[in-house]
Amino acid sequence: MSHLPRFWNLGWSSFLDWWSNQSVVSEQGPSPLYGQQNMNEPLLDNSEGQLFLTEAFKVIIEEVLCKGTDVKEKVCEWREPEELAALLDLELRETGEPQHQLLQRIRDVAKYSVKTNHPRFFNQLFAGVDYHALTGRFLTEALNTSQYTYEVAPVFVLMEDEVLSKLRSLVGWAEGDGIFCPGGTMSNMYAMNVARYRAFPEVKLKGMWSLPRLAVFTSQQSHYSVMKAAAFQGIGTENVFKVKVDDRGCMIPEDLGETIELAKSQGAVPFFIHATSGTTVQGAFDPLEPIADICDRQGLWMHVDAAWGGSVLFSKEHKHLMRGVERADSVTWNPHKMMLTGLQCSAILLKDTTHLLKHCHSADAKYLFQQDKFYDTSLDTGDKSIQCGRKVDCLKLWLMWKAVGSKGLEERVDRAVAHTRYLVEEMKRREGFELIGKPLFVNVCFWFIPPSLRGKENSPDYNDRLSKVAPVIKERMMKQGTMMLGYQPQGGRVNFFRMIVISPQLSHQDMSFCLNEIERLGNDL
């Protein structure tokens, strides 16, 4: 402490004197406040709590699961933000509220929330409800443990291992590694980090200054998480090289080869190819075989972001869309999308058998990962994670899989494809629906051309007018609450709809309804 006086002028002496005497164990004994509580009794009454939970459960069944899946009810109950805030009375106050008021709050939250379980919710890459998965989620919440050691999560350590192993076997790997992450973006980040570590293990200790400028490659239509990962991990978004795609949104492997050469010519060192199986908008699958050839030749890490498309691996009929995936080094797969486990359920799977995941991420915290435990500490898998406390995400998937079997999951994929075929046929039969390409997967992208624009493709303001159609129809459907589907522009294409037909609650009627509804809402445009 030789330099101590240097800081003395900051006037800390009295603060630090005071500080050094702080302790919740004061010499004066308990303060009067504690006298108000009976310390010999629990503060919370379990039976009262359970009663409330049971009442609330009935509300959840009624409002979210019955009404929320009923086509006679609205998908959403739109309110302007100011109005909604007032309706919900969000303010948190000094004192608590009686149980009946809290139950009303639960009703309100349910009422004004979007019903993602509703058959007419086509808005996201998730939709519908699986009751076994939901049961697994309730059980997870009630057990409330953290997925880091066998000590506090014995069942889930073993279960995660089994589920990951089964997912890997669908990828085509007899062994390997993996972990559940809070979402596909995190899974993709894991892949990028482990790839960087494999190429340059010194990065963990020394940071990026010890490394040459790195380069990442992904398609123009890959998920934006690649950019987020590059920014977050210190690689920089300008070092993400975008590879051209064909009309369907699939990476052009020749252009990957050229882009790698381009990056090298700029002095960057390629290390990571981020291919996509199931792009977000078009549902495109990059051709994995040629990409794997390139990775092999160049010694690059091949990652497949199959967050969305991975579930095709359940289907004998459609798994060819991921032909070559077994040649990848890592795969992201989100069962919370097409498989309906509920948010969050995302796995990063690795082919590696050398414990790269652990070497790359471990910090060996002694309070958690003691080495003198009485059981095999290789079961304390938490140090593979970049998280400390980690939510249990495997149970919902495991229970659902037990309930319906791999066959049942295959059936869902095949059914979603069958719905897609039906939808596409319906669109072809109707005037005003213009498909964007032939769907590779279950994303159906299309323009609705209102009557006033039909046959006007060559007029100079056509695109401008067309771009305004989807937003208006969207506003109308939201405000009337009849259904929800998304739109976006992409590349040179002005706003078009993307409809996702994966919910097992879905029937042909719902899709016909959707098309009728677009016509109804857009025919005056």
Place this chain on the structure above:
Amino acid sequence: MSHLPRFWNLGWSSFLDWWSNQSVVSEQGPSPLYGQQNMNEPLLDNSEGQLFLTEAFKVIIEEVLCKGTDVKEKVCEWREPEELAALLDLELRETGEPQHQLLQRIRDVAKYSVKTNHPRFFNQLFAGVDYHALTGRFLTEALNTSQYTYEVAPVFVLMEDEVLSKLRSLVGWAEGDGIFCPGGTMSNMYAMNVARYRAFPEVKLKGMWSLPRLAVFTSQQSHYSVMKAAAFQGIGTENVFKVKVDDRGCMIPEDLGETIELAKSQGAVPFFIHATSGTTVQGAFDPLEPIADICDRQGLWMHVDAAWGGSVLFSKEHKHLMRGVERADSVTWNPHKMMLTGLQCSAILLKDTTHLLKHCHSADAKYLFQQDKFYDTSLDTGDKSIQCGRKVDCLKLWLMWKAVGSKGLEERVDRAVAHTRYLVEEMKRREGFELIGKPLFVNVCFWFIPPSLRGKENSPDYNDRLSKVAPVIKERMMKQGTMMLGYQPQGGRVNFFRMIVISPQLSHQDMSFCLNEIERLGNDL
């Protein structure tokens, strides 16, 4: 595509020909498989699903919430991994299982899981159950939406804003920013990334190569997530400078000053001070006022990791432990620890009002964050996140807060402190319990000195023998299932117990039981 022939020798032409014809919409129409399903009816039967969920709910109440909080029942039902794997029959098969078997599986998962709600679970920085929070979690799971846009999460966008604002006001900020993250480690990572971006905004685009070598400062006893963050974000663990702590585990501010000078002398550029309010093992609070002085003088980002200790801000009596926190730039706070919201509930709070969080993390995905929406798109807060899909973590905290008010949350903090005082007094009264310092907070660290070691402090093998005591007692308590508390070595201290007394289900009897049990299990050692 001028270089195309260069890759032609890889033999892709036939693959790509085949590939270009792939589409789930085949010309041949639906495959026979789809004929087996009635596409005019939903695949899943809602009422059957709801029946299962209701049956499972009863099991959860009975096994997890009744038995699981009953002191007459075990905290854990220890099994060796091989035995447990066999008992659980984890394998995932081709076909599904009948409902009664699935219900039995739920019972099994509950039976062999650790009961973290049990009054004798002292093992982690979370314990006990709050039924309102649990209700919020069930409702969150049933609604299953993603916290990124007002469009799909109108209630939760507004609610997150309200809860974050309330947490910020407890920190002492009238305005600011923030977001819920999947755990405290992620929250700490956000802080480090935003701090780096503030200091060097070019990092997002260019990566770390455009930056000087950076330096991070934290105490020797801070959480290991600082190391994980530095590794993950490309900063490198050797650029995390560890600052000395006093006997209680609190950072010594004079040493921070000196360590900063040391880093500078090595050519590193300090940018981030990671202080801790509530260290993991000892529950130490770094003195924030002097640390803030140093940050002010040097223009450094001051982050306070209050994942564990933040809840003292609810207590008028104990919030002085975080005196000076309002001077920080960011604060991590995990209500899933002391406040019992259940995993995961962690907030990163920022004082910043210039949208740093968004600028630093945004990727402007057009399919999600369309700018031509019909409502105020500043409500689409998802682009602040490094995630895309993000679990709703605010509802459980909001509902619990509504139920008990700030006053009720204060009561929990004060009660935990009162329990700590009682426990410390009890230990002082008993032979063989040697406290490690006077607790600054509710972490009670101590050695149990078995009879054979009492008075032998000076014998050469004392530490060696003492280090083996806690692991043996731990093994015995786990195998008998009577209670759970953790142990670890730290610095020069051999294995000692850390007991956490925060559960509102806890009474004095449980603590006396725990001490009796340690004596019973360790008296022959």
